[in-house]
Amino acid sequence: MRKARRVTTLVLAGLLAALLMVGCGGASGGGDSGGGESIKIVSDLPLQGANRAQTTTMVNAIELAIEERDGEVAGLQIDYESLDDATAQAGQWDPAKCAENAQAAAQDEAVVGWIGPFNSGCAATQIPTLNEAGLAMVSPANTYIGLTKPGGEPDEPDKYYPTGERNYARVIVADDKQGQAGAALMQEEGVESVYILDDKETYGKGLADQFQEAAEEQDIEVLGREGIDGSASNYRSLMNKVAQAEPDAVYFGGIIENNAAQLIKDKVGAGMPNDEVLFVGPDGIFVDEILSQAGDAAEGIYVTFGGLPESELSAEGQEFVETYESTYDDEIQPYTAYAYEAANVMLDAIERAAEEAGGVPERQAVIDEVFATEDFEGVLGTWSFDEEGDTSLTELSVQTVDGGEFTLDRIVDVADL
């Protein structure tokens, strides 16, 4: 009995505190907009798994973007909710959870903007739902080409947009360009033949396809193509087979969660050290976690990234890095700035739509404003969205592992190709 009473007291106290906080928030937000109207944006990222360190900084970056506007756009208070599309059981993004989050946001009428998701496979399940709901999406990290442009499966990208109208845009450079960057890197390194592997997921396989196309255009011979099982205990027999083909490089399209570290270890173990046979992977393995998982075998691998590291960002970007580092304790990650950029693009669009509507904007108006984004001066430089929602930026970076950490190797501008 006594315990039950204590629990009740605690719950009551909690409720009271929550009420007080909501009350305060409402009071400060309602000062000039007359009635304390608010809009809601959500972000959807995998907050559990190997990418956790990255995604938590992305949530911070979005919060920072909101804080810098004092929590409001055009006099409307911004409510922000961070959704998690990963499950502990899967240890990474989970399609069912992705769909569930999208459903919830679609039905919540207060939501006018969606930032995310992180994984392209997750986006593939969410875009149709949110498309029918007419909700604007800006992803900081999806690079799979088929989400916006033809080049993936035959019926892509139209199958993601049942209404026929676009609602999805991304601030990161897509995989057609990332594939080209991988091929360009190999060209510069004098690679003549390559063996291509992928993890059989939307993102990994799509990227490997893009890379294969680019490599063939650059006259790099493709010796073989395999899809790996992300839960296999090791890849020794595969790597043994790859070694017999004697390639100059191995390309892997996939994410770290699908055992990329084991793959790198077994590649080196099969007599293909990284200085003799290059290992090139995409942004999906551009996570510090891979360094501890693969240990010495990670030394010398190359990773392409559909954007620039924080040291190469514009002047605004440097400002953001400084503000971020003075506000939060955790170290800035490759995608942090992209989450910040996505949040700002979204908030700007909402602001324009709200000013036009003179209050809470319609969802459709927000979509229109997102796609109308032109010469946006953000942390990534000055850029625009094209009709399909892709960025006009063309610069990508190549990272290499040197002395146990990722260091910038070179910048590739695929517009030059």
Added chain:
Amino acid sequence: MTTGGVAKSRSEALLESVRNSGWDTRIAVVIAAVVVVLLLVQAVQEPAQFASQLVIGITNGAIIALIALGYTLVYGIIELINFAHGDNFMIGSFVGITVLSGTFLGLDFFAPITGSGGVLINIFGVLFALVVAMAACGLIGVGIERVAYKPLRNSPRLAVLITAIGMSFILQNIGLIWKGPAQVPFPELISSANILPSEAVIFRWKDLFVIAVTVPLLVGLSYFISSTRQGKAMRAVAQDKEAASMMGINVNRTISITFLLGGILAGASGVMYGLFNGISVFNVGFTQGLFAFTAAVLGGIGNLSGAVVGGFLIGIIGSMADQYIGVRWTSIVIFAVLILVLVFRPRGLLGDRSAVQGGGE
């Protein structure tokens, strides 16, 4: 399929057995023969390639065989598929990592063994991790039996199956909380250098290590079952629990010991898996357990030699499929073989438990 009279020579007996065999058996033999011939052709054409893949298959198979033994031991005694066994294996690998890190529950017991401390320390580290993991997993195995299976021994078999799946989830989540959802690296204690002088065939110290752990464990286990009093008791309980208890055998204790043995094997294979592959993850027990269970069924569940044969077969089929068919087909090939074997020999390759443990078919 009888072998005919005593006086007949072996060839006549063989002919007769062919005559008596059904069409399905003949087709199966032909399929198997074609596959073997194709592999032999490859082996003659590129011997080094074939040998390397064979070594990889055998070492991968050895780990699967050790886990499969745990499934089959328990099934042989109480006819329960112990789904928690694969996850016990995962806990074993995590115990191994923890021992090697030298830190437990925030207490530093000794400096982490990272592989840079010299050969003697490495050997000590490996042995110590193996022993601790074997002890821990053995106890976990016994504990699981006490908590989840013993109270249900007289209930319908489905009930025990459900608790087994439940225990599997519990262990998996313990692993998840313990080490997190990402892959956990093992220190490189065993050299990956090639032992053989030639470059063509790769046989590393790691491969030798797997063989050196697996073979003594297999020999020890088979000695224990066939030649000790306790082993005899296990065989008796497997045949008939009631009759065994009437003969004065402590059935509960015998079952506990079976789970202890299964756990010990899980612990050993967990540490071995981690040291061999260099990475472990909280759900490794599910995937490896699935292959091990398949191996046990392939060889004939309940049959100890069957589990070993099944484990090695799956390892070798896997590496051969990787090489000659393509990686994306490997699991399909493995399970297709399982289905074919079960179609032609529903009791598995070597027959189920009754064959080895003395009961008639």
